[in-house]
Amino acid sequence: MELMEKLGILGDAAKFDASCASSGSGRAGKPGQLGNAFSAGICHTWGADGRCICLLKVLQSNVCVYDCQYCQNRASNDVPRAAFKPEELAELTVQFYRRNYIEGLFLSSGVHKNPDYTMERMIRTMRILREQHKFGGYIHVKTIPGADMRLVNEAGMLADRVSVNIELPSAGSLALLAPEKKPDMIFSPMKGIETARKMALEDGKKHRNAPLFAPAGQSTQMIVGATRDTDRTILRLSGGLYKKFNLKRVYFSAYIPIGVHPALPPRETASAPLWREHRLYQSDWLMRFYSFTADEITENGELLDMDVDPKCAWALRHPEFFPVEANHADREELLRVPGVGMISADRIIEARRFGPLRPENLRKLGVVMKRARFFLTAGGKYEGESRHDHPFIRELLTDKLDNGQLSLFTGGAAALPAAPAVALPETPSFLKMLNA
Amino acid sequence: MTILCYGSSWEGFLTAVFDAYNKQASICRSADAASLFPSERVTPDPIKAGRVERGMARLAKDLAETIYMAWLSEREGVEDDLLALLRLSFGQNRDIRGDMRNPVVTAVTKAARQTGWERQRMLQFVRFVQTPEGIYIADIEPNSNVLALIGNHFHGRFNDQRLLIRDLRRRLILVSQQGGWFIREMGNDEKLPPLPKDGLFEDLWRGYFHAVSNPARQNLKLQQKFVPLRYREHLTEFQNVNR
Numbered sequence: 001m002e003l004m005e006k007l008g009i010l011g012d013a014a015k016f017d018a019s020c021a022s023s024g025s026g027r028a029g030k031p032g033q034l035g036n037a038f039s040a041g042i043c044h045t046w047g048a049d050g051r052c053i054c055l056l057k058v059l060q061s062n063v064c065v066y067d068c069q070y071c072q073n074r075a076s077n078d079v080p081r082a083a084f085k086p087e088e089l090a091e092l093t094v095q096f097y098r099r100n101y102i103e104g105l106f107l108s109s110g111v112h113k114n115p116d117y118t119m120e121r122m123i124r125t126m127r128i129l130r131e132q133h134k135f136g137g138y139i140h141v142k143t144i145p146g147a148d149m150r151l152v153n154e155a156g157m158l159a160d161r162v163s164v165n166i167e168l169p170s171a172g173s174l175a176l177l178a179p180e181k182k183p184d185m186i187f188s189p190m191k192g193i194e195t196a197r198k199m200a201l202e203d204g205k206k207h208r209n210a211p212l213f214a215p216a217g218q219s220t221q222m223i224v225g226a227t228r229d230t231d232r233t234i235l236r237l238s239g240g241l242y243k244k245f246n247l248k249r250v251y252f253s254a255y256i257p258i259g260v261h262p263a264l265p266p267r268e269t270a271s272a273p274l275w276r277e278h279r280l281y282q283s284d285w286l287m288r289f290y291s292f293t294a295d296e297i298t299e300n301g302e303l304l305d306m307d308v309d310p311k312c313a314w315a316l317r318h319p320e321f322f323p324v325e326a327n328h329a330d331r332e333e334l335l336r337v338p339g340v341g342m343i344s345a346d347r348i349i350e351a352r353r354f355g356p357l358r359p360e361n362l363r364k365l366g367v368v369m370k371r372a373r374f375f376l377t378a379g380g381k382y383e384g385e386s387r388h389d390h391p392f393i394r395e396l397l398t399d400k401l402d403n404g405q406l407s408l409f410t411g412g413a414a415a416l417p418a419a420p421a422v423a424l425p426e427t428p429s430f431l432k433m434l435n436a
Numbered sequence: 437m438t439i440l441c442y443g444s445s446w447e448g449f450l451t452a453v454f455d456a457y458n459k460q461a462s463i464c465r466s467a468d469a470a471s472l473f474p475s476e477r478v479t480p481d482p483i484k485a486g487r488v489e490r491g492m493a494r495l496a497k498d499l500a501e502t503i504y505m506a507w508l509s510e511r512e513g514v515e516d517d518l519l520a521l522l523r524l525s526f527g528q529n530r531d532i533r534g535d536m537r538n539p540v541v542t543a544v545t546k547a548a549r550q551t552g553w554e555r556q557r558m559l560q561f562v563r564f565v566q567t568p569e570g571i572y573i574a575d576i577e578p579n580s581n582v583l584a585l586i587g588n589h590f591h592g593r594f595n596d597q598r599l600l601i602r603d604l605r606r607r608l609i610l611v612s613q614q615g616g617w618f619i620r621e622m623g624n625d626e627k628l629p630p631l632p633k634d635g636l637f638e639d640l641w642r643g644y645f646h647a648v649s650n651p652a653r654q655n656l657k658l659q660q661k662f663v664p665l666r667y668r669e670h671l672t673e674f675q676n677v678n679r
Contacts, residue, residue, distance in 0.1 A: 003636075004643055011647040029592040032614070036593045042559050043662070045673055047649030050658025057648060095637045098572065098597060099564045100590075101672070256652045274653065350534035361537045 001082060007092070009082040013062040013073055014108055017221065018251040022054040022103035022138045024216030025160040035097060035104075035136030037160060037216075042103050055106035055140060056093055060084055060122050064110030068167070068178035069261045070226045073110045077259065083112065086121060090128040090135075097137050104138030104160075105129065115146035123151065126158040138216075143193075145185040152189050153213075156196055161216040161248070164189045166241070169234045171427035173227035176263045176420070183433055193218050194245045217248040224280060225273040226255035226264065228416045230302035233429070235283055235294040240434045242288070252280045265417030273415075279304045286310055289342060290335050303416070307398045312338045315375055316394055322375040323382060326357050338397070339372030359383045371397060439475040441467045449507060450485035452478045453519055457526075463515035492522070496531035506547035509580045517543045551580040558586050561663075562601060563672045565634045573600045573631055575670050583610050583619055591617040602628060638672055645673040 023041030043052035059073070061083035067075045084092075093105045107125060112118045122141060129135040141159040143152050156162050164186055168174045171183050193214060200213035220241065224234065238250040254277035257267045283304065286292035290311070297310050305313040315322065315338050324333050326348055334345040344366045351357060351365060359378045363369050367376075374384040374393050385392070437460045442448035444465055452463045455478060467475040492500040503518055520540045525532050535541050557578070564572035572594070576583075583603050590599055591612040599612040607622040622628070668674040 004640060007640055007644050008647045011644045015648050015650050029595050032596050034594065034596055038559070038589075042556075044560050045645065045671065046659045046662040047645065048656060048659055049649045049651075049653040050655035050662070051649070051653075052662065053645065053648060056644070092640070096641060098594065099566070099634070099637065099641070099672070100562050100574070100594075101641050254653075256650075347534075347536055351536045354532070354535035355537065357537065364539075364542055365536050 003088070003092070006082045006084065007058070009080050010058045010060075010062060010084060013059050013079075013110075014057045014106070016072060016253065017057060017106070017108060017142075018051075018253040019106070019140065019163065019219055019221060019249070020052045020054060020057075021161070021216075021219070021249060022140075024248055025138060027136060027215075029136055030134075033134040033136060034094065035134075037136070037138050038103070044100070044102055054103045055138065056096055056102045056104070057106040057108075058084070058089070060086075060089065060107060060109035060118065060125065061112040062110045063112045065113070066111050066178070066180045068181070069259060069263050070167075070177055070223050070255060072258055074259075083121075084125070086124040086128055089125050090133060093129060093137075094133050094135060097135070102137075104135075104140070106140045106142075108142035109144065111144060111146075115144040116148050116151060118144045119147040119151040119155065123154050123158065126155070130158055140216075143189050145181050145189075147189075149189065149192050152192060153196055156193060156214045157211060159214060161219065162193050162214040163219045163221070164193070166220045166222050166237075166430070168227060169222050169224070169229040169237055169430065170227070171430055171433065172424045173229055175425045175427055176422060177226065183430065187433065190218065190220070190241075190245050197246075217246065219247055219249040219251065221251040221253055223255050224252045224277055225417060228265070228419060228424075230416070231276070231280065231283075231304045232294070232298040232302045233431075234280060235287070235298055237430050237434075238284060239287055239294040240431050244434050250284060252277050252284075262421040265420050269415075269418040275306055276304070279306060279310060283310045291332065308394060309338070309399070311336075312371060312397045316390060316397075319390075323377045323384075324375060325380070326362060326376055326378040327352050337372055337375045339368035339370065340376070341366075437462060437473050439464060439467065439471060439473050440478050441465065441475050442478040442480070445480055446504065446507065447482065447485045448478060448480040449515065450488040451481045452515070453488050453522060454481075454484035456519055457523065461519075463519055465515075488522070491526060495525055495529070496533070499525070499531055499533070502533060502544070502548050505551040506544045508582065508585070509547040509551045511547050511550070514544075514547050517547070551582060551585070554578050554580040555582045555585045557667065558582055559589055561667050561671055562586075562590070563670060564599070565631045565638075565672075567632055571598045571600060573602065575602050575604055575631060577605045577666075577670070578603070581606060581608075583608050586610070587612065587617040587619070604628065634672075642673055642675075 021041055023039065025037040026039030027037040029036035041054060043054045045053050047053055062073045063081045063083060064073045064075055072079065096102045097104065107122050109118050109122055112121070126139055126141065129139070139159040140161040140163065141155050143155060143162060143164050166186055167178055167181065174181060174183065196213045197217065200210065203210035241247045241250055254274050260267060283297045286297060287294060296314060300317060304310060321336065324337055331345055331349060334340050334348060335342065347365045348357065351361065357378050359381055362378055369383065440452040440456050440461055440463050442452040442463065442465065456463055489500055492503060506514055506518060517540055521544050524540065532538065533541060533545070558576060562574045562576060564574045566572055583601065587610055590601065601610040608619055609622060610619050611617060
């Protein structure tokens, strides 16, 4: 098969993976050798779907023995199949890297023959890159559920980031849509990776040249909207994963109907929930950088408000907290104000040391007054509307589509897809399993 | 009011700041023939420039860096904003960069941020073409003069390659090879040969670029926010295949 055709198939097959980061590893280049890692990550371009492309994201092979219903590469799906030879993929990565197209390689795979065989091929690719090409760039590898822990460890020694996809937000959904994958096949490598990473960090404190293990940490991904799992379940699970396994990121991938199966929701009700994905990411940000908890974000119900972002929604539910005075509030309080981000909060704190701030100063500092004006005073001055009843402000804060129309979701919460024809198996929640 | 013209060097700019500090003066790169005000040529003077640099270092370790980044933005009138900021800072004898209430501070911060952004853009968007001789060449046309800020990155990353990055707008060339990197100015009559075709890997990259985006989620507006049109001419993946 021509390389061009292969790359087309295996790039296309990898496009459902949401992860795009090339960050978390800072490594200087070695004299006379190729590649380094830039700790903040570098995005090299953006595709027509507006998502960044920073790594050569491909599958080693899209041949798969599993038949997960949400996946394009499932065994029963009729798609062209291809596989890279390790040498071939390593060469391609290096050639792209040398032209500054990419930061490195993102390697995933369908389960070719069996998990161990697949994992060995992926390790072989990474080994050729690191040892023959002396490649110092970024590598993100997806482990294959069910692969031997020894192989996962080997992968961690070669890659910057290792990830295990949790796939779905609950054990019941997993049993329904991906019956070959058991929760333990996901959680035990996650745990193993975290343990190995911690040990390598400890060793690193004692010996300067101790080998690294997945220095950029691990991440995971789950599909949203293919099952009836609620936003609260999803956010509490991500919160648990950040805490328990120190994950760097949890990615959400809006389900796009690609098949018909009794276990999947009826096609008409599973329209791509891109807005829901967006609101989940906003919540994820609030949890990681703004010290919100999953319970605070979803205190109002199982599903997120689609009209306003989760920070605005929280603010509207807590009038007792506002208005916050920009000249005195501490950082924590400022960060609770919709329209104030981490950068503008720091700028406010810096600027008010020089003298009192007025509302027009805040605008210059980068505060989004369109939202913040309802929740903020500056020098006692309030710039919100004279009416400040809840529905009125709520409407002003509602995300409008480009044509000025209200978004399709007026009236509140996200819609879950209709129930599938097959009943959900009885299983404990992932969160319980995590904390067990 | 006098207009001080300093040419194009950093040292020249600092000398102009020194000369202008106590007078009614404006600083610019080169004299505008239509200007009503008399202009004066400033000759770069290492002693004067050094005094300004030491003055900045006394107020804050990284003040000079902000000033330098803002100066590299080459925004119109940035020299006068910088002069105003330095007068204020030296006058109050403190680092006032955090005082975003002051319009001079916001103007300078904005200019410095523009340069910082564009440096990052260049780390993302420089695309090399391999010549038959095995040299990797890229063309760029940034708004800010960022060539000096990206040398370390590319030299460190592609340490076993010979690189040329050509700033077409300023006629500057960054040369990176074994042992180090430097920037040279092109001669007045030096011609720039157009980049050769790179063949297979360019085509593979374009093919991959299209395969990996998900048509069910197409969002061209978002794409354009991240990849502004003005950069696309030099981006392999956006070029017409029949170049």
